[in-house]
Amino acid sequence: MPEIAPSILAADFANLQRDIEMLNKSEAAWIHVDIMDGMFVPNISFGLPVCSAANQHARKPLDVHLMIEQPDRYLAAFVKAGAALITVHYEACLHLHSTIQRIKELGVKAGVALNPHTPVELLKDILADLDLVLVMSVNPGFGGQKFIENTYKKVLRLDGMRKAQGLNFMIEVDGGVNLANTPKLVEAGVDLLVAGSSVFSSADPLATIRQLRQAAQV
Numbered sequence: 001m002p003e004i005a006p007s008i009l010a011a012d013f014a015n016l017q018r019d020i021e022m023l024n025k026s027e028a029a030w031i032h033v034d035i036m037d038g039m040f041v042p043n044i045s046f047g048l049p050v051c052s053a054a055n056q057h058a059r060k061p062l063d064v065h066l067m068i069e070q071p072d073r074y075l076a077a078f079v080k081a082g083a084a085l086i087t088v089h090y091e092a093c094l095h096l097h098s099t100i101q102r103i104k105e106l107g108v109k110a111g112v113a114l115n116p117h118t119p120v121e122l123l124k125d126i127l128a129d130l131d132l133v134l135v136m137s138v139n140p141g142f143g144g145q146k147f148i149e150n151t152y153k154k155v156l157r158l159d160g161m162r163k164a165q166g167l168n169f170m171i172e173v174d175g176g177v178n179l180a181n182t183p184k185l186v187e188a189g190v191d192l193l194v195a196g197s198s199v200f201s202s203a204d205p206l207a208t209i210r211q212l213r214q215a216a217q218v
């Protein structure tokens, strides 16, 4: 069943505990944590202390999306800070296979994210090692951007590769996800939908998460 991972990038940082407690009560399956270093992406979000603080209150697993250069330097620290799943960017890893093995050795799930211009076919020889592939549906770095329509085709191709290889990694889509595009994304093969501004900018975030989950039952 497709699940929802609200991104706390769009939460009220001055009331982060309140917003995480709201997510605890919600139908969200994961809490998405966006880490940006101002180098891999042109924005700085927050780092280890905020991830740790979120983890102290979260009763859902943390899905940590590392938008940072040379992520190997921080893998162990993010596991200590509460990550249950760590996703690194294909474009940020020179030795991706080795990075994925290190994440797994640390005892958490391992994912790879692809920027909008990166073809899913480049992952062919590492798919069997992955728990998740994150298809970026905006250019990484900011919340609140417009969904890129080519994402559907990428997800369809990735789902085809998953079936052809008999694998069961999850497909996650991140950026501009809303009630309107959720059904088509699920039909294309998405298992996990990240939603930042569509949840936290809505009048009733709890209801929006419920509606996103319903929209995903296609």
Ligand SMILES: O=C(CO)[C@@H](O)[C@H](O)COP(=O)(O)O
Residues within 6 Å of the ligand: 007, 009, 010, 032, 034, 065, 067, 138, 139, 140, 141, 142, 143, 144, 145, 174, 175, 176, 177, 194, 195, 196, 197, 198
């Ligand atoms: O990784 C990112 C952005 O780089 C995302 O996780 C955003 O935080 C999603 O925000 P919305 O597009 O849903 O507002």
Ligand SMILES: [Co+2]
Residues within 6 Å of the ligand: 007, 032, 033, 034, 065, 174, 194
């Ligand atoms: Co993200």
